[in-house]
Amino acid sequence: MNSSWRLLNITIENFEGPYDLLLELIGKKKLDISEISLEAVTDKFLEFMRDHKPSSSSIGDFLVAASTLLLIKAKQLVPTLDAEEQEEISLLTERIRIYEQYRNQVNWFYHEWRLGSLLGSYALKPKLKNNYMSGYVHPQLSAPILADVLCHLIERLPKSYISARRVYNRGPSMQDCINIFLKRLKRVKTILFQHSFSSKRFIGISLLAVLEMARAGHVTLEQEKPFGMIQIRRL
């Protein structure tokens, strides 16, 4: 690593991107921004990148600039570049010149910032703006008056209504259905499933009960065809 950089204790984080670094390098050589000055600082730029390794968020930006700088270097060996490559070099030069113009204004912004802001109304009295009653008390205000006002307010509140509870018939549980089926199977050997429940609401729970009885070995189930009648036989 170049010792001058070490003495200045500068890291790549001190620069706001590749253009900032290039301007710094060109400035040190007291050159104007041009293809010649960029060529002159290319080695230093690449060395700095190698030694300080830009962060993952900025490395792409540095690599793009580096590739154009290498193109400038290559021009020394191959003086005739194609139009696209020459355009790339011109663009970089132009971009750095334009960036410099806005960068140069930053000192003015900092100077003005440090002088302090323009202030709006009430800036000197924020409490007055936020609390209209600050420092003011009604001369006749007392605890009995406050209590009286509160009682009146409560009386004026809208009445709340308690809605009637609605009771829902939950229907039989699975065990209830199993018990019903077993009780009926004591009188008859076979039950047709589709004829065994009083309401379609109970189809689901009845089917679960029947399957559970079959799993437990109390009954067998037969169905001759899809969607046909399901016969429940007592074992």
Next chain:
Amino acid sequence: MTDYAQQIEAYLFANGDAVNKEELVQLVQVGRSKVDEILEEITHNLAGHGIALLNTDTHAQIVTSPSTREFINTVAMKPVQGEPSRALMETLSIIAYRGPISRYEVEVIRGVDCQRTLRGLLHSGLIERSSQASPPLYDITQDFLSRIGITHRRQLPKFDSLSINSKIEDLIQKVSSP
């Protein structure tokens, strides 16, 4: 001074904070261009006074004039708030001169990715984003103008050459083209 100018001036004074110009349009029931004319009239009338009109594209606010800034800040004993980093200030510089501006244009000029920087500036209230445009455009707020002590962006140094620059327009065109 016209009646409208008096009314808007009084409203801005009583409000204290920045007022959206659309609110002023509703207030006096005139068109937006008329409101801008009225605000120019107020600006002209307040010249040389201790208060001034801070005027952005979207908001207006009556504030202490730049000429009294040092005095009023001493009286108010207001500490200068933490200043933005260089990255933020560079980005602010570009947006102040060229706003409203897209993120892409900012990045063409700065040469680096600006997503995080713009997010930081949005969070601080120094810039605002208009999502109605596509791509979204960024511009400075009245808060930023008051922080740097000017009442209109035209008062920025070298505003004419840095706000509209044919070289920059050409550059953006060239960089954008495949």
